[in-house]
Structures are given as structure tokens and as C-alpha cells.
Amino acid sequence: MSFFLRRAAFYLFTAWAAITINFFLPRMLKGDPITAYLARNQGKVSPEAIDSLRILFGLDNPKPIWQQYIEYWGSLLSGDLGVSLSKGLAPVSAVIADALPWTLGLVGVSTIVSFVIGTGIGTFIGWRRGSRAEAIVPIATFLSTVPYFWLGLIVISVFSTTLRWFPASHAYSKGTIPNFSFEFIGDVIYHSALPAFTIVLTSLGGWVLGMRNMMVTVLDEDYVTVAQAKGLSPFRVMYGYAARNAVLPQLSSFALSLGFIVGGTLIMEMIFSYPGLGLRLFEATLAKDYPLMQGMFLVITLSVLVANILADVVYAIMDPRSRQEAAS
């Protein structure tokens, strides 16, 4: 039990720290969201409107910072993330709710695909160590060190500009209205082909290498030799004995990789003009749209935390030792 309590305490602390960083970050940075907002809407806003905007966003707020902090928590707990300056004063939560499914769908699916394929290949070449299959290792290394945006642009220019097989940008065809018909879903999958392909291509290498190295290490353990000596089928030894233990470090990297994914999607969504969180966050940064930036950052951090909790649970199910570690 103490294990779960400690994990819970850790996640609560991390969530608190992330939310607090989130509160202070925009306030420490220079630059004035109102000035940026007015620059975009030059001449359209009267001086009285400017004053009311300032009051609305608490920019010439004489309140001490700790009181702002408490109010921030208050509005956060009631689900109010403020309004976005760059999206026509729409509620931040609505902007995020609009963008989140696209990022979760595309990046979530391609990350899982990449993890499964990469771990599978890693299991295989670790099992067949010393064989020709190891030629995959240098290729995978090269692909994982290539800058993502560069690979993305090349993939676009080959498969979209030159061959015209796939669309290069957006999540669905212009003019269609999102709905749940097969036609629309097919359109979405068609548009996500290239972004998903590049994500899998660049992230595959890490999974292959990590799993291969763990397999090679685990295959030398006595329990694998014993399993083989008992006459179990090679398939059973490979999956039930070697891979099952070798996959544990992969799972903890998988949870952490979810954090790096969001960074990666920012670039992916910029290159493919994909209407997800990353693109919105980048637009918000350029427009100095603090409420939107804060909201995005919060959602991203919290989703990484949730992913970590899930990974912890899976890990604890698969490896009983991790539950005992705290007690010893």
C-alpha cells in the first residue's frame, strides 16, 4: 500500500509544481499580450476598449502576486481557463477541446504503432543476435538521428508534391464538415497518412535499439537457459521468458516518450498544418496569447502525468518486484 501512497504523493506534488510553473511562467516573461492583440487589430479597437481589455485580463492589476495565485487556482478548479486573445476571445477550454482530439488521435495512434512495431523488431533481432537481421540497427540509428522537420519536408516533397499520392497538409479536405460518416473518417485517415508515417519512421529506431539491447542482456540469464533446457518451444521462451522481462524498461521509456511526443508534434503539426495542440500552442506563442499558452501547457503537462500514471500501473502489474521495492 505504501508503494501506491508514495506514487500518489509524487503525482500530486508534480501536478502542483507543473501548475505553479504554469502560473509564473507567463508572468516572468516580458511582452504585453494587449499590445500584440492591438497590433493585429490596428485601428479596429477604440482607446476605451483597450482600457476595458486591460482590466478584463488583469494586466494593470495592483493585486499582490499571491492573491493572483489563489484566484488562479480558484478559476482552474472551476474549469475556467480564461479567454484566448488571438482566437477572437473564445474560451481557452473550447479552443483546447477543439484541438485535442486531433493530436491525441494522430499522435497517440502512431506512437503506439511505433512502439509495438519497434519492440517487435527489437525482440526478433535480439533473439536472432549475430544474424543478418542486425543490419536494421544502423538504419534505425540513422532514422532516429535525422531531424524530424527535415524528414517531414522530404516526405512531403516526394509523396505529395512529386508523386501526388497523399495530401501534404490539414486534417481533412477543405469544405467538408466533420461528422462520423465513413467517408469523412476515410478522408481523415487519408490526410493523416504522411504525418503518421514520419512519426513512426523517426521514433522506431529508439524502440528497436532499446528492446534489442535488453533482449541480448536477458537472454544470458539463467532462467532463459533453464526454460530452454526444460524443452519449452523457442516461441514460448522468446515471448514468455525473455521478451516479457526485456520489455519492462521499454514501458517506462514509453511513458516518458509521451512527454517528448508533444514536443515532436509541435513541429509535425507546423509542417503538416495539422490542427492539433502543437500548432495552436505555437500560434499562441507568436501572438503572445498568454491565457491560451497557459491552458495548452497545462493540458500537455497533465496529459503526460496521466500517461505516467497509466505506465506505472502497467509496470506494477507486469513486474511484482516494483511493488515490493518500497517495502524493502
Next chain:
Amino acid sequence: MSVTATGVTDAVPVSVSGRSFREGFSMFRNAKSITGLSILAVFTLLAIFGPLIAPYDPDAIDLLHRNEAPTWGHLLGTTHMGQDILSQIIIGTRGVMIVGFLSGIFATIIAVLVGVTAGYVAGAKSEALSALTNVFLVVPGLPLIIIVASQFEDPSVVLIAAVLAITGWAWGARVLRAQTMSLRNRDFIQAARVNGEPLYRIIAVEMLPNLLAVIASSFVGTVTAAILAQTTLAFVGVTPISNWNWGTILFWAQSNNAFPDKWWWYLPAGLCIALVGVALALVNFGIDEYVNPRLRSAGMRARALRKRGFKPSDGATAVADTRN
């Protein structure tokens, strides 16, 4: 690791520092590490002597030779303004290498300080440092970097390196903490403590040599991440586009529709980033094989078995077929 004749050198403080210093480099003494280090050495030389080697001024505009494919005059062709791309790549090497290594050094210093301390002290202090590390692991790096870097009009190279280091040290600290915790209760550390060695000496002389491989591997990892992040920032246009690095070249290539036809403009810069990344990965493989000898010997043993007619994946009780 070389085995000394006495076998108990941990108890002989005089020989420790000299031996461990030499051994500190033995993790680089294998084919993979040496290949990686050689590639890095070439790029380091380019970074130092770039201005002497570059055939042209990277900013020099030559309107007579615009958008030219590679010729003998311009080995990697020219941009839309007639600038020599080879010169831009050579000059840009310096920015990439400085930011990569500076940020690697900064991040490694933070990681060693936080990680080793968190591993050595126990109880609440250790938990607090570990929680700090985990917060930095969870906070998404690249968005944070873009937000911070976009706040500065003209961020200096050192500043960019520092921002990259602050978002990149946590992974190394986590690994170092785990390694230090496992070292803390080993016999030779206990012996040093009983001997009354001061804390700084226990950490610097007894522990650090055993942590060198982990430190080196986290340094290499941070440098790779920093180089990728920095070129990405330059490509996005968050850092000033007047400072040449490989990301800047790709920024100009993309904003002038070089994709897909003007391959000489965008292929070399991307390949250079990948080549440095591969070199760093090779160094890391070398360190991995040094730390975990099974990785090094697995392929060799499997090949040896196969030569004698066994299949290494067949199982322990396979019998050689000696009939022919």
C-alpha cells in the same frame, strides 16, 4: 576493465586516481566509439577553422549565380541570392557544435550535482531532489524552449545552450541517482566511510570513476538532443536567422521553396545533422558495450555457434551434427 595483479586496489588510495583516470578512457577504446569520435573530430576542426576553410563569405550575394546546382565553382550550389551553400554549412558548423557541447556540459553538471547528491543522501532530501528531477522530466521540453526563446530579441549562443540544458538535464540525473544508490552500499564505499574519508573524497575519488560511463552516456545523449533542438529552433525561426547554423540553412531553403527540386540546398544540411547524430550514437553504443559486455559478445558468440552448426536460438540442449 583491466584486472590488476592484487585485485584489491580499491583499498590502495595511491594507485586509485592514476588508474581510474586511464580507465576512464577505456570506454572509448572500441571500434564504434573511435569511429564516432573521429567523425566528431572532423566537425570540431571545421568548427574551429571554418572561416579559413570556407571558400566564400556565407552572406556574400552573387546575383550572377543564383539557384545554381553544384558546379566546380560552388561545390554544393548556391541559394536564391547566389550565396555559396558549402560555405554556409562550414561556417554553420561552429554554431551547432558550440551550442551542442555547451548545453551538454551545462546539463551534465546539473545532472551530476542533482543526481549524485540525490543518490548519496537518503530520506527526505533524496526524495525532494528526485521529485524535482521528475517535474523536469514531465514538463514538455520543446514547447517550453520555444516559449522562453521567443521572449528574447537576440538570444546569445550561451543563452540558447543554457535554456536547452535546463530542459535537458533531468534524464541524466535520474539515471545517475539510480546508479549512485546502488553504489552507496557497496563494500569499498563502506570501507572508505569507515576509514573516515571526507565526503567530497568519497564522491570524487571512490564514486565518480564508477559513474564515468553513465555520465559520459548522459552527456552524449544531451548533446544529441541539444543539436536537434537547436537546429529545430533555427528552422522554426525562433532564434535569430542571422546566425548561421544548419537549421538556418534549412529555414532559408524552406522559405524559398527549395523543396523538392533544389536538393543541393536542403539535403547536405540535414545529412550533416544526421551524421553528427550518428557519430554521437556510435560513441554511446561504445559506452553501452563497455558497461554491458554482453552486448559486445552476443553477436560474436552467436556467430561462433552458428559456424559450429548450432543455432543460437535453438536452446541449451542442441546437439552438434557431426556426421559429416
